[in-house]
Amino acid sequence: MSLLQVKNLQVSYGGIQAVKGIDFSIGKGELVTLIGANGAGKTTTLRTLVGMVKRSGGSIEFDGKETAGIPSHAFVRHGLAMVPEGRGIFGKLTVEENLLMGAYVRDDKAQILVEMERIYQLFPRLKERQRQLAGTLSGGEQQMVAMGRAMLSKPKLLLLDEPSMGLAPIIVQKIFEIIQMVAAEGVTMLLVEQNARLALEVSQRGYVMESGRITMEGEAKTLLDDERVRNAYLGD
Amino acid sequence: MDTFLQQILNGLVLGSIYALIALGYTMVYGIMGLINFAHGEVVMVGAMVTISVISGLTHFGVNLPGPVLLLIGVAVAIPSCMLLGFVIERVAYRPLRGAQRLAPLITAIGLSIVLQQLAILIWGRNYIPFPPVLDHDVVTIFGASITTLQIFIIVMCFAIMVGLLVMVERTRLGRAMRATSQNPSVAGLMGVNVNTIISATFVIGSALGAIAGVMVATNYDQAHYYMGFMIGLKAFTAAVLGGIGNLGGAVAGGILLGIIESLGAGYIGSLTGGFLGSNYQDIFAFMVLILVLIFRPSGLLGEKMADRA
Numbered sequence A: 001m002s003l004l005q006v007k008n009l010q011v012s013y014g015g016i017q018a019v020k021g022i023d024f025s026i027g028k029g030e031l032v033t034l035i036g037a038n039g040a041g042k043t044t045t046l047r048t049l050v051g052m053v054k055r056s057g058g059s060i061e062f063d064g065k066e067t068a069g070i071p072s073h074a075f076v077r078h079g080l081a082m083v084p085e086g087r088g089i090f091g092k093l094t095v096e097e098n099l100l101m102g103a104y105v106r107d108d109k110a111q112i113l114v115e116m117e118r119i120y121q122l123f124p125r126l127k128e129r130q131r132q133l134a135g136t137l138s139g140g141e142q143q144m145v146a147m148g149r150a151m152l153s154k155p156k157l158l159l160l161d162e163p164s165m166g167l168a169p170i171i172v173q174k175i176f177e178i179i180q181m182v183a184a185e186g187v188t189m190l191l192v193e194q195n196a197r198l199a200l201e202v203s204q205r206g207y208v209m210e211s212g213r214i215t216m217e218g219e220a221k222t223l224l225d226d227e228r229v230r231n232a233y234l235g236d
Numbered sequence B: 001m002d003t004f005l006q007q008i009l010n011g012l013v014l015g016s017i018y019a020l021i022a023l024g025y026t027m028v029y030g031i032m033g034l035i036n037f038a039h040g041e042v043v044m045v046g047a048m049v050t051i052s053v054i055s056g057l058t059h060f061g062v063n064l065p066g067p068v069l070l071l072i073g074v075a076v077a078i079p080s081c082m083l084l085g086f087v088i089e090r091v092a093y094r095p096l097r098g099a100q101r102l103a104p105l106i107t108a109i110g111l112s113i114v115l116q117q118l119a120i121l122i123w124g125r126n127y128i129p130f131p132p133v134l135d136h137d138v139v140t141i142f143g144a145s146i147t148t149l150q151i152f153i154i155v156m157c158f159a160i161m162v163g164l165l166v167m168v169e170r171t172r173l174g175r176a177m178r179a180t181s182q183n184p185s186v187a188g189l190m191g192v193n194v195n196t197i198i199s200a201t202f203v204i205g206s207a208l209g210a211i212a213g214v215m216v217a218t219n220y221d222q223a224h225y226y227m228g229f230m231i232g233l234k235a236f237t238a239a240v241l242g243g244i245g246n247l248g249g250a251v252a253g254g255i256l257l258g259i260i261e262s263l264g265a266g267y268i269g270s271l272t273g274g275f276l277g278s279n280y281q282d283i284f285a286f287m288v289l290i291l292v293l294i295f296r297p298s299g300l301l302g303e304k305m306a307d308r309a
Ligand SMILES: Nc1ncnc2c1ncn2[C@@H]1O[C@H](COP(=O)(O)OP(=O)(O)OP(=O)(O)O)[C@@H](O)[C@H]1O
Pocket: A013, A018, A036, A037, A038, A039, A040, A041, A042, A043, A044, A045, A085, A194
């Protein structure tokens, strides 16, 4: 049974259709990637999944329920979290306050503190910088804050929008290790990436998006070997 | 020397009231980048409602000590103004969210005129004396005099401002307010209901405005439908002086402006050889506003405008 089931999803900005009727699904515990060129509609798709953008058509069923009626601030309560494109850090909040914002909708204070400690174990650099304003962190550290923050909402589905964007290769490596660790803990994830090779290497399945449509899908391994994918996205 | 200390004390009274009102401007600006020019009218309504409640109670022969009457008046005025602030945001600003910046600005000015006209309908055009509920005992400090009421005003203002700062810096609501002011869409992603936060901001700012209105009216012993205009403009100046959007800046700007204005009023006569009297004290506030806008538009504690997302 899939956790997320999207059918014929369409999204428009003004008159321009950015997502032109796509279908995809994500099973519980899966790590699925969505790759595609700039402007393909990946961010739009993710934003629609978390209610930041209203769809113009189609259905989204999450955890067995249609999400259409949910107010945008309530998606996180239903178990949908997103690490937004560009990280969306609160620069003038401290690292700790940023993490606490991730747990905003929760009231199990003791458990939150336990999980914060776990985040700090995962990202020891953040522990050292707990009381520092998040805006003063490096790009990689900010990405860690964004991921830790999203994890603190205890999502059933975690959406990651280009977590490697603008980061040095060594940091990208680190971020992908963390993605795999999080996946190993059973968190279901949808990963949007420009770095298609890395994304496909860590994922089980993948979708390829082009100009608002899904043009290919399959096992990540199969896509990695696919001629068209190799030419268009892997630079071979 | 006497004049100097006296004007500093006067400035402190005036300045802490400005600061209280300036916080209302700066909180709203911080959250939604909007100057709520109707805030001065909320201050006026706070004063008017208090006076009406006290007069009403006295009229119906309720025999209570003055300070208790005042307390009841304030206890009615605060929620009335909170409701007013809530309605102002819902009716005048929410429908314009996402519109060009000029639209809500014009609405704000229009709204402030509407509120003044409503005040005329309810309370008339004349100055209304504040009911004599408080004794104005005078205390002398190093030759300068201050009333017990004024001391109370300063202490209250500081207590309220500290309380507000603690709320914003230390509580979950305050954290959500700061997050919303920095990035409303990501705050929404975290589960913050941005509309609730904006309403809360207006409501809290209006409560402070109500208290400030009562302070102004007791300090000058009168209220008037137009009183919100000048005091609002000055508090706005204070907010700009401190750096609009910055809470500490609003407090610093308010106090500084109060002191500048009082010193100006105290010395303008001797500075101009008696040509201008202390009734020209208002020019100082606006000179400050103009100078700040020319030389340091981001204010004393504010960051550069370009830094705002
Ligand atoms: N807020 C918006 N208003 C209008 N058009 C938009 C908006 N956001 C995105 N678009 C348009 O929708 C299309 C899809 O954009 P989207 O950001 O979803 O692409 P993307 O696949 O995430 O691209 P990238 O890899 O560059 O992040 C683009 O043509 C873009 O110009």
